[in-house]
Amino acid sequence: MTNWNVLNEMEDLRREINGIFNSVFANGRLPRRTTAFLPGYSTRSYPLVNLYEDANNYFIEALAPGINPEKLELSITGNILTLSGEKERIQDEVKPASYLRSERAAGRFTRSVEVSGEFDSAKVEAHYRNGVILVVLPKTEKVKPKKIEVKVS
Amino acid sequence: MTEKNVPTTTCCNTAVASEAGTRVQERCVTPPVDIYEKENDLVVVADVPGADKDSLDIAVEEGVLTIQAAAKHTAPGERVYREFEPVNYYRQFQLSDKVDIDKISAALNNGVLTVTLPKAEAAKPKKVEVKIS
Numbered sequence: 001m002t003n004w005n006v007l008n009e010m011e012d013l014r015r016e017i018n019g020i021f022n023s024v025f026a027n028g029r030l031p032r033r034t035t036a037f038l039p040g041y042s043t044r045s046y047p048l049v050n051l052y053e054d055a056n057n058y059f060i061e062a063l064a065p066g067i068n069p070e071k072l073e074l075s076i077t078g079n080i081l082t083l084s085g086e087k088e089r090i091q092d093e094v095k096p097a098s099y100l101r102s103e104r105a106a107g108r109f110t111r112s113v114e115v116s117g118e119f120d121s122a123k124v125e126a127h128y129r130n131g132v133i134l135v136v137l138p139k140t141e142k143v144k145p146k147k148i149e150v151k152v153s
Numbered sequence: 154m155t156e157k158n159v160p161t162t163t164c165c166n167t168a169v170a171s172e173a174g175t176r177v178q179e180r181c182v183t184p185p186v187d188i189y190e191k192e193n194d195l196v197v198v199a200d201v202p203g204a205d206k207d208s209l210d211i212a213v214e215e216g217v218l219t220i221q222a223a224a225k226h227t228a229p230g231e232r233v234y235r236e237f238e239p240v241n242y243y244r245q246f247q248l249s250d251k252v253d254i255d256k257i258s259a260a261l262n263n264g265v266l267t268v269t270l271p272k273a274e275a276a277k278p279k280k281v282e283v284k285i286s
Contacts, residue, residue, distance in 0.1 A: 012234055048237040054230030061228045063237050065202040065264030090198060094189045103185035104200050116233070131202030131264015134228055 011116070046109045047083070047133070055145055058115050058137040065131030066104075072128060074135065076121045081135065084110040117143040181241035184220070184266075193277060195252060195270040202264035203239045209261060211268060213254050218246045220266065251276035 047064040062083060064072075072085040089106040119137035126135045187198040201209070203224025210221040224239035248254070248270070256271045 008233060015234060049234075050228065050232070050236060051234040052228045052230040053233045057230065058233075059228040059230055063202045065200040067263060069263070090187060090189070092189075092191065092196070094191070098190045099187065100190060100195075101186055101188040104187045104198060128263070130205050130261075131200070132224075 015114075047111060049083075049111065049113050051113065051115070053117075056139055058117065058119055058139065060113055060115075060133075060135040060137070062111070062133040062135075063131070064109075064133050066106075067128070067131075067133075069128045072126075072133065074124070074126055076124065079115045079118065080112050081115060081124075081137070082110060082112045083133065083135075084108070119143075180238075181243040183244050184222075184242045186244065193272055195272065197246070197266075197268040197270065199242075199244070199266045199268070200264065201242045201261075201266050204242060204261070204264070204266075206261055209259075209266065211257075211259050211266075213248065213257060216248050216250075218248050218257075218268070218270075220244050220268070222266075 047062040049063075050061040052059040052061065060081060064083075064085070064087070066087050067085050068088055072083070075082045075084075086108045087106045115137060118140040120140050123138045124135060126133060128134075184199045184201050186200075187196075189196050189198075197218075197220075199220060201220075201222045201224070204222035205225070208223040208225070210219075212219050212221075220242065222242040224242070251273050252270045253273045257268065259266060259268045261267075
């Protein structure tokens with residue numbers, strides 16, 4: 001429990017409530033099911049993301065195995081980062097009848113993540129390793145913590 | 154090929170230190186798999202994002218294929234929002250006698266593990282031409 005932080009818990013709650021409102025009341029329509037291609041995950045967002053922060057950067061970690069990194073797209077609007085791409089199908093030519101088990105799924109996905117602070121969109125970097133996307137968003141000077149030296153007079 | 158259920162106590166015997174310190178992380182997830190049959194092989198494809206080559210452990214013992222892997226944290230810094238936790242992957246399958254155990258091979262690519270199980274000679278399709286005289 002060393003990392004437990006009331007503010008983090010509140011931030012999580014805020015995001016979850018926002019998520020419910022956005023999904024239920026967006027444009028006064030029914031919730032959008034953007035990820036129907038994932039069995040068992042159909043009502044969830046894909047890919048799942050984690051958000052981290054240190055003094056200089058924000059980090060977004062997304063769980064997305066089996067993506068062609070060339071087809072992975074990142075776009076930034078304001079403080080919203082959008083990840084989109086395609087989870088590829090098995091390349092082998094397989095007859096549908098030869099499948100003994102099919103739990104993985106494939107298809108296109110889009111996920112938007114809101115970052116609570118300002119970041120420099122020109123310096124955003126993304127890495128893809130072992131099926132995990134890591135996006136590094138450098139903070140702008142405004143939101144970086146500043147050290148103020150205390151002068152002894 | 155059938156999935157084998159294992160008692161949870163044997164699950165994840167790879168000790169992974171948790172964030173808090175030396176506590177052994179006991180939670181593990183079942184990776185989703187596709188299994189399909191080709192003319193000469195049986196192919197198991199599993200999603201194991203976050204696992205690397207070193208943490209991956211694939212073994213066949215007494216006709217049971219075990220896939221084990223540990224995912225690690227890639228991002229530094231303090232957690233702000235979390236939807237998933239890197240945990241261990243664990244899944245077992247009972248193999249039939251028709252798999253040539255010595256020739257099993259595996260490849261890991263972009264978090265997708267592909268295990269190829271070649272069929273034993275006896276299980277391969279054979280075509281016998283019958284001559285008509």
